[in-house]
Amino acid sequence: MTEILHLLSTRRSVPPVSLTGPGPSADELGTLLKIAARVPDHGKLAPWRFIVFQGEARERAGQIVVDGFKRREPQADEARIGAEAKRMTMAPLIIGVVSTAKEGAKVPAWEQELSAGAVCMNILLAAKGLGFDGSWLTNWFSYDREVLAQLGVHEGERMAGFIHIGRATQVPDDRPRPDLTQIVTYF
Numbered sequence: 293m294t295e296i297l298h299l300l301s302t303r304r305s306v307p308p309v310s311l312t313g314p315g316p317s318a319d320e321l322g323t324l325l326k327i328a329a330r331v332p333d334h335g336k337l338a339p340w341r342f343i344v345f346q347g348e349a350r351e352r353a354g355q356i357v358v359d360g361f362k363r364r365e366p367q368a369d370e371a372r373i374g375a376e377a378k379r380m381t382m383a384p385l386i387i388g389v390v391s392t393a394k395e396g397a398k399v400p401a402w403e404q405e406l407s408a409g410a411v412c413m414n415i416l417l418a419a420k421g422l423g424f425d426g427s428w429l430t431n432w433f434s435y436d437r438e439v440l441a442q443l444g445v446h447e448g449e450r451m452a453g454f455i456h457i458g459r460a461t462q463v464p465d466d467r468p469r470p471d472l473t474q475i476v477t478y479f
């Protein structure tokens with residue numbers, strides 16, 4: 293099996309709690325971002341952009357998440373607040389993929405959003421290719437406009453995912469995969 297097929301057929305998401313540093317170097321981050329932008333894109337609209345969270349900036353992002361959480365759940369206890377505080381700081385690098393799809397462009401918004409999904413997958417695979425692991429998470433705050441605004445996501449944009457990247461301390465066992473007989477038909 294070629295290396296790329298092996299990667300594709302064995303890849304597993306590794307949750308942020310099992311991702312540690314050191315994260316990608318500046319060069320490696322450059323490679324990840326270049327590959328992120330190299331996806332199928334009908335109409336060449338580049339209908340996405342990226343927000344990089346690394347180093348100390350993760351703490352500031354984490355505080356924004358905590359503040360948003362407390363606003364939504366003022367009764368939450370310290371344990372739950374503590375868990376929220378860690379969301380943006382566990383992995384050494386998070387790349388936020390923002391869909392900037394627009395209605396009325398020369399291709400449907402749906403296709404532009406699909407392209408943002410391809411970006412997320414490209415980042416995950418490129419990270420794996422560089423020897424890292426990762427996971428694609430949205431979390432509740434991908435749908436909270438106040439938190440998004442403070443993270444730099446504008447009105448009309450959507451968060452396609454926060455791609456968490458680091459070195460795996462533990463890779464989960466595989467999970468059952470879909471039964472192809474249930475999802476494949478031959479026309």
Ligand SMILES: Cc1cc2nc3c(=O)[nH]c(=O)nc-3n(C[C@H](O)[C@H](O)[C@H](O)COP(=O)(O)O)c2cc1C
Binds near residue numbers: 304427428430432453
């Ligand atoms: C758009 C998108 C958002 C996701 N958001 C979350 C999330 O917020 N929390 C979570 O536990 N898993 C989330 N997942 C699922 C994980 O990324 C991953 O697919 C899952 O843990 C299964 O692992 P696997 O990729 O090894 O099959 C999301 C997946 C996608 C495609």
